[in-house]
Amino acid sequence: MNLNLNNKLPREFYVRDTLTVARELLGKIFVRILDGKILAGRIIETEAYIAGEDESAHSSRGKTKRNATMFEEGGLLYVYFTYGMYYCSNVVTNEKGKGDAVLLRSIEPLEGIEIFAQNRFGKTEITGKEKRNLLSGPGKICMAYKLTKAEDGTDLLGDEIFILDASTVPENKMVQTTRIGISKSKELPWRFYEKDNPYVSRK
DNA sequence: ATCAAGATTACCT
DNA sequence: GGTAATCTTGATA
Structure with a gap:
């Protein structure tokens, strides 16, 4: 895998309309340099969470200690803890003070697969089925990339965690549908994924 | 101080 | 398809 680590998405990519960013993040490469090793994968599923109109966004009732990062400038990583045992990662979007973010729902592994496997399953040899999982x-993304509360607020224009530009997924290969695992604002069609990609979290 | 819900996952039938 | 695991957070008193 030959990745150009200098091809980072610029600040202007993130400081835009949140639905546009959620769409255009598909196909981009999410990278973490951990202990000198490269962990990388292709983003293939996202969900937008937009303050104000969206009851399920953490930011919908204003700024709190937990969601403070959502109100920062676009291009930061927002990581939160849920269900007593899992973390979820988001990319903050739009201008400072807005409270918008895009949840990273699924990634296709590209590089550092043995490390991902170690972090997820405690072993480096995995089957094809385990690779899709x-x-x-x-x-799962947070487990494999070792993202926790400590990474909340990390600037994606820094040199530890960042996203590389890559070709955008075309409209005819993109599916837009309702979001998963929420109880409020279920009707909003703010989930995006790449059609026919075997790594999609759920149909 | 108390309490219910939660942007999930793994494992069971 | 169903549900247990596990605990922080935000809302309410």
Whole structure:
């Protein structure tokens, strides 16, 4: 896998309309340099959470200690803890003070697969089925990339965690549908994924 | 101080 | 398809 680590998405990519960013993040490469090793995968499923109109966004009732990162400038990583055992990662979008973010729901593993496997299953040799299960969910992504509360607020324009530009998924290969695992604002069609990609978290 | 819900996952039938 | 696991957070008193 030959990745150009200098090809980071610029600040302007993130500081835009949240639904546009959620769409355009599909196909981009999410990277973490951990202990000198490269962990990388292709983002293939996202969900938008937008303050104000969206009852299920953490930011919908204003700023709190937990969601403070959502109100920062676009291009930061928002990580939160849920269900007593899992973390979920989001990309903050739009201008400072807005409270918008895009949840990373599924990633197709590209590089550092043995490390992902170690972090997820405690072993480095995995089957094809296990490979499809590596990063196919927001909690799984955090386990595999070792993202926790400590990474909340990390700037994606820094040199530890960042997203590389790559070709955008075309409209005819993109599916837009309702979001998963929420109880409020269920009707909003703010989930996006790449059609026919075997790593999608759920149909 | 108390309490219910939660942007999930793994494992069971 | 169903549900247990596990605990922080935000809302209410």
